[in-house]
Amino acid sequence: MPLNMKDIADAVGVSRTTVSRVLSGKAEQFRIARKTAERIIAEAKARGYRPSELARGLRTARSNTLGLVVSDISNPFFANIAWAAEQAAEKAGFATVIGSSGEDPAREKAYIENLRSRGADGLIIASAGGDYEHLFALKNEGYPFVLLDRVFEDLDCDFVAVDNVRASRDLIEKLIDRVQPARVAFLGGRMETSTGRGRLEGYRAALRARKIEFDNDLVIRGDYSVESGRMGTEALLALKRPPDAIFCANNKILFGCLERLAAAPGEPWTSMPVASFDVTPFMQIVGRRLIVASQPERAIGARAVELLIKRVLSAPPGTPRMGKPFEHALLDVELRQFGM
Amino acid sequence: MPLNMKDIADAVGVSRTTVSRVLSGKAEQFRIARKTAERIIAEAKARGYRPSELARGLRTARSNTLGLVVSDISNPFFANIAWAAEQAAEKAGFATVIGSSGEDPAREKAYIENLRSRGADGLIIASAGGDYEHLFALKNEGYPFVLLDRVFEDLDCDFVAVDNVRASRDLIEKLIDRVQPARVAFLGGRMETSTGRGRLEGYRAALRARKIEFDNDLVIRGDYSVESGRMGTEALLALKRPPDAIFCANNKILFGCLERLAAAPGEPWTSMPVASFDVTPFMQIVGRRLIVASQPERAIGARAVELLIKRVLSAPPGTPRMGKPFEHALLDVELRQFGM
DNA sequence: ACGGCTTGCTCACACGTGTGCGCAAGCCTT
DNA sequence: AAGGCTTGCGCACACGTGTGAGCAAGCCGT
Numbered sequence: 166m167p168l169n170m171k172d173i174a175d176a177v178g179v180s181r182t183t184v185s186r187v188l189s190g191k192a193e194q195f196r197i198a199r200k201t202a203e204r205i206i207a208e209a210k211a212r213g214y215r216p217s218e219l220a221r222g223l224r225t226a227r228s229n230t231l232g233l234v235v236s237d238i239s240n241p242f243f244a245n246i247a248w249a250a251e252q253a254a255e256k257a258g259f260a261t262v263i264g265s266s267g268e269d270p271a272r273e274k275a276y277i278e279n280l281r282s283r284g285a286d287g288l289i290i291a292s293a294g295g296d297y298e299h300l301f302a303l304k305n306e307g308y309p310f311v312l313l314d315r316v317f318e319d320l321d322c323d324f325v326a327v328d329n330v331r332a333s334r335d336l337i338e339k340l341i342d343r344v345q346p347a348r349v350a351f352l353g354g355r356m357e358t359s360t361g362r363g364r365l366e367g368y369r370a371a372l373r374a375r376k377i378e379f380d381n382d383l384v385i386r387g388d389y390s391v392e393s394g395r396m397g398t399e400a401l402l403a404l405k406r407p408p409d410a411i412f413c414a415n416n417k418i419l420f421g422c423l424e425r426l427a428a429a430p431g432e433p434w435t436s437m438p439v440a441s442f443d444v445t446p447f448m449q450i451v452g453r454r455l456i457v458a459s460q461p462e463r464a465i466g467a468r469a470v471e472l473l474i475k476r477v478l479s480a481p482p483g484t485p486r487m488g489k490p491f492e493h494a495l496l497d498v499e500l501r502q503f504g505m
Numbered sequence: 506m507p508l509n510m511k512d513i514a515d516a517v518g519v520s521r522t523t524v525s526r527v528l529s530g531k532a533e534q535f536r537i538a539r540k541t542a543e544r545i546i547a548e549a550k551a552r553g554y555r556p557s558e559l560a561r562g563l564r565t566a567r568s569n570t571l572g573l574v575v576s577d578i579s580n581p582f583f584a585n586i587a588w589a590a591e592q593a594a595e596k597a598g599f600a601t602v603i604g605s606s607g608e609d610p611a612r613e614k615a616y617i618e619n620l621r622s623r624g625a626d627g628l629i630i631a632s633a634g635g636d637y638e639h640l641f642a643l644k645n646e647g648y649p650f651v652l653l654d655r656v657f658e659d660l661d662c663d664f665v666a667v668d669n670v671r672a673s674r675d676l677i678e679k680l681i682d683r684v685q686p687a688r689v690a691f692l693g694g695r696m697e698t699s700t701g702r703g704r705l706e707g708y709r710a711a712l713r714a715r716k717i718e719f720d721n722d723l724v725i726r727g728d729y730s731v732e733s734g735r736m737g738t739e740a741l742l743a744l745k746r747p748p749d750a751i752f753c754a755n756n757k758i759l760f761g762c763l764e765r766l767a768a769a770p771g772e773p774w775t776s777m778p779v780a781s782f783d784v785t786p787f788m789q790i791v792g793r794r795l796i797v798a799s800q801p802e803r804a805i806g807a808r809a810v811e812l813l814i815k816r817v818l819s820a821p822p823g824t825p826r827m828g829k830p831f832e833h834a835l836l837d838v839e840l841r842q843f844g845m
Numbered sequence: 846a847c848g849g850c851t852t853g854c855t856c857a858c859a860c861g862t863g864t865g866c867g868c869a870a871g872c873c874t875t
Numbered sequence: 876a877a878g879g880c881t882t883g884c885g886c887a888c889a890c891g892t893g894t895g896a897g898c899a900a901g902c903c904g905t
Contacts (some may be wrong), residue, residue, distance in 0.1 A: 167646070167823075169891060180855050185893060195894095196853060213642070218622040219563045220891035223860050230623070238603070239588060244579035248605065260619050262602040263578070265588065279600050282558040283570070283623070302553070306507075391786050420786040427790045446731050446760040447787035450767045483507075509861055520885045525863060535864095536882060560861035563890050823890095 168214055176212070177204050184209075188216070222284040226483035230260045231473060232280035232288040234273060235313070237389065238265035240417060242443045242462060243291060246313065249466030250289060257474050259286070268355065268388065270296040281308065287477045289313050289469045294357035307485020309476040311469045315358045323476060325469045325494040327460050329360050332442075332498040333367025333412075334374070336458045339500060340410050340440045341375050343456075348380065350408035352397040352418050354389040361389075364414050364442070383408055387418065394421020407433055413441035423451060444501060454504040461496050468494050508554055516552075517544050524549075528556065562624040566823035570600045571813060572620035574613060575631040575653070577729065578605035580757060582783040582802060583631060586653065589806030590629060597814050599626070608695065608728065610636040621648065627817045629653050629809045634697035647825020649816040651809045655698045663816060665809045665834040669700050672782070672798045672838040673707025673752075674714070679796055679840060680750050680780045681715050688720065690748035692737040692758050694729040701729075704754050704782070723748055727758065734761020747773055753781035763791060784841060794844040801836050808834050 170188070174181040184205055186195045192202040208214075222228040231254050235243040243265075251261045262280065266273035270293045277299060280288060287309035292300060297317060303310050304322055312324035341347040351368045354361040365384070372379055385400055387393030394413060398421065401408060413419040419441035426434050440456040448455055472492055480486045510528070514521040524545055526535045532542040548554075562568040571594050575583040583605075591601045602620065606613035610633045617639060620628060627649035632640065634655060643650050644662055652664035681687040691708045694701040705724070712719055725740055727733030734753060738761065741748060753759040759781040766774050780796040788795055812832055820826045 171891085181892085182855060182894080183853085185891095186854095189893075191894095196851085198853060201853080215618060215622050217563070217624075217891050218619075219559050219624045220860085221893075223557070223559045223563055223862090223890090224892045224894090226860080228623075230619075238578060239581055239584035241579055241581075244584065248579060248607070251605070262604065264602065265591070267588070278555060279558075279570075282555050283568075284557075284559045417786075420790070423790040424786065427792075445787075446757075446764065447785075447791070450760070450763040451787070451790060452767075452792045511861085521862085522864085522885060522887095523883085525861095526884090529863075531863095535884080538883060541883080557861050560890085561863075563860090563892090564862045564864090566890080 168212060170214075170216075173205060173209050173212065173214055177201075177208050179205065188214075226284075228284040228286055229258060230262060230285050231470065231477075232262055232264065232277075232285040234264045234266060234276045234280070234288060235291040236266050236268045236273075236293050236315075237417075238263060240389070240415070240443075241445050242416060242460065243314075245462040246291075246466040246469075249463040250470050251466075253467040253470040254474075257470070259470075259474065266293050268293045270294070274299045277303070286482075287311070287473045289473055291315055292317075292358075294355060294359075294361075307480075307487050309473060309479075309486050311473045311476070313465065313469050315360055317359065321491055323472045323491050323493075325465050325472065325496065326359070327465075327498050328495050329363030330367040330370065332458045332460075333364040334370040335367075336440050336442075336456060336500055337368050337371035337412055338374060339456055340412060340438060341371060341377065343438055343454075344409045345375075347375075347377065347409045348383060348406075349377075350383040350401050350411045351385065352394055352401075352411060352413045352422055353384065353386045354393075354414035354418065356386055360442075361386075361414065368412065389415050389417055391417045391421040391424070394418035394423075395425045396421070398422045398425035402429055402434070408437070409433070410437060411439045413439065416441060416443040416445050423453065448503040452504065455502065457501050457503065459499045459501050461498070464496055468496070507557075508552060509557075510554075513545060513549050513552065513554055517541075517548050519545065528554075566624075568624040568626055569598060570602060570625050571810065571817075572602055572604065572617075572625040572628040574604045574606060574616045574620070574628060576606050576608045576613075576633050576655075577757075578603060580729070580755070580783075581785050582756060582800065583654075585802040586631075586806040586809075589803040590810050591806075593807040593810040594814075597810065599810075599814065606633050608633045610634070614639045617643070626822075627651070627813045629813055631655055632657075632698075634695060634699075634701075647820075647827050649813060649819075649826050651813045651816070653805065653809050655700055657699065661831055663812045663831050663833075665805050665812065665836065666699070667800050667805075667836050667838050669703030670707045670710065672800075673704040674710040675707075676780050676782075676796060676798045676840060677708050677711035677752055678714060680752060680778060681711060681717065683778055683794075683796075684749045685715075687715075687717065687749045688723060688746075689717075690723040690741050690751045691725065692734060692741075692751060692753045692762055693724065693726045694733075694754035694758065696726055700782075701754065708752065729755050729757055731757050731761040731764070734758035734763075735765045736761070738762045738765035742769055742774070748777070749773070750778045750780070753779065756781060756783040756785050763793065788843040792844065795842065797841050797843065799839045799841050801838070804836055808836070 170181045170184045174184045187202045187205045247263050254261045264276040273293050289311050291313040292315050316324045385397035387397050413422050438454045442458045444457050444459045510521045510524045514524045527542045527545045587603050594601045604616040613633050629651050631653040632655050656664045725737035727737050753762050778794045782798045784797050784799045
């Protein structure tokens with residue numbers, strides 16, 4: 166109902182085909198008279214014609230739209246990545262739609278299905294992990310997608326991430342050196358994700374490098390939520406022998422940790438140094454020494470879009486993208502310090 | 506290509522029509538034999554059939570998808586609203602796609618166009634304001650949409666928001682009472698938005714109520730960004746006569762403000778009470794007295810979806826929604842305190 | 846006069862789905 | 876035996892777009 170090419174065609178007095186050719190910029194290619202083209206364009210503009218991407222996508226099997234499925238859009242880390250991805254995609258002539266799975270594999274799967282059936286040309290996925298068979302299915306069908314932040318050892322595909330083991334190790338070594346000799350507590354994230362496991366592995370590596378014994382009491386496995394940080398810190402507070410420092414696997418855990426620490430002050434907790442991944446604005450103002458692994462969010466988003474578009478364009482629409490080797494982008498993190 | 510109804514039909518040995526009827530749950534209505542239906546369903550499941558929402562949307566002029574365009578998804582306020590909206594929409598059988606305009610009316614307009622041409626059944630919009638002619642266009646065409654958080658006096662339509670004037674006034678009166686007699690500085694947001702203007706009006710009303718003279722030096726107009734908070738605070742720091750308290754129009758401005766205050770300490774700045782809109786987790790841990798107007802984010806998101814779906818279902822697909830009176834939902838804010 | 850070339854456009858099909866109408870076969874009723 | 880009802884399903888069109896093939900008219904050269 167909202168105005169077709171047919172309406173424009175009738176108004177101008179040409180066939181619908183001609184309108185289609187003109188409006189998709191192929192006027193010259195099909196030798197449409199300049200006069201005719203101008204009249205068509207004017208009419209379309211005047212009546213506010215907007216092509217149906219549904220019909221267009223149905224016909225061409227291409228929508229110039231990328232889907233972005235992240236695990237938690239309320240995490241500024243992912244919000245910034247999403248923002249960067251949008252900008253990059255727009256520059257390349259692609260629109261973007263965002264979805265947030267809330268770390269729920271079922272929702273993630275549903276989102277992917279939805280975006281696919283809605284004609285997205287490709288997907289960028291920060292997977293919740295756990296159950297990820299649907300990702301294998303994507304790969305087997307040759308559907309273009311790029312993993313973001315979280316990867317899977319047994320699933321070879323394009324991805325953009327950081328070296329979590331190394332970053333975590335560097336960060337924790339730095340933390341250890343600050344309070345030496347140090348018992349560093351570990352508030353971990355989802356162990357179903359490569360980031361969760363990698364950061365734990367980096368923790369172990371740092372302990373080994375500094376010849377510190379691994380103490381299971383100091384390792385709390387949780388998920389990437391504020392609540393998890395609260396609960397983990399709660400557990401630490403109950404220890405007979407408190408840690409000398411705390412590592413939080415991401416910024417949400419850090420929130421919970423700091424909140425709990427603030428609520429139950431007293432030494433050594435008050436002055437205990439804390440480290441975490443992912444910079445957020447508040448770190449500049451919290452009155453505590455922080456060491457943070459800053460991931461290049463803008464670069465991650467932009468690179469993911471770049472890889473995805475490359476993959477999307479590597480074969481005619483509607484056909485599987487096979488053959489081309491997969492690209493693995495590992496970006497560098499930067500250690501930063503906050504607080505006095 | 507990704508498997509149509511025809512494939513299923515051929516495999517089972519029936520016509521495509523029958524497959525369509527069965528898979529859209531109208532088997533009984535069209536008296537398809539139970540046996541046949543089961544075979545079709547089994548075959549579809551086995552081969553992983555996924556209907557093309559493109560074709561379906563093209564045919565039915567309905568996509569069961571709602572678009573959500575917010576001004577800044579990296580603001581937890583909007584992220585939480587988006588999250589709530591998704592949940593509510595899912596419960597009602599609608600999918601959701603999110604877009605973030607970054608407070609840019611042009612991007613907002615592009616997003617709206619894109620979502621519409623992609624077949625979204627309706628939109629929830631937290632508009633950037635400034636240029637909003639495209640919203641009038643939506644209304645004139647009878648396209649279903651609900652404004653969120655920000656409204657326009659000259660545009661009557663469904664909306665969900667809070668009474669910014671009252672909330673701001675209550676908040677600032679409370680702030681004044683704390684440090685009486687008080688010179689309260691105002692770090693404002695985008696004046697192109699009703700929230701920006703409303704919160705300023707509330708500020709003026711609070712001053713009047715407490716019989717405090719309006720001092721233009723204390724009023725900084727900016728936008729809803731961290732940078733704006735930084736710059737505004739910078740300006741305050743340069744005043745010969747410092748304020749006794751600071752009001753920030755939203756959480757991002759608050760970030761910038763606190764950051765700047767932390768970088769340049771000394772009395773009276775160190776102990777100066779600060780107020781703002783929108784609760785974020787970090788407020789529990791910042792070592793400063795805060796009074797915050799907490800908006801019911803989940804309720805806002807859910808209510809907006811409810812209104813939108815009502816509007817969407819109020820007329821057959823593809824036809825303008827006119828006639829029904831518009832609903833204005835004004836939700837209550839809650840004043841909360843943080844810090845010692 | 847006639848064939849070939851250029852210009853400027855149209856015809857008709859395809860994409861995958863939903864749906865009103867209709868039809869054949871079997872059974873029941875009278 | 877004829878008419879009508881029920882059961883179970885298919886035909887064919889529509890949605891709005893892109894596109895390969897083709898067609899009429901004019902012009903040119905011989």
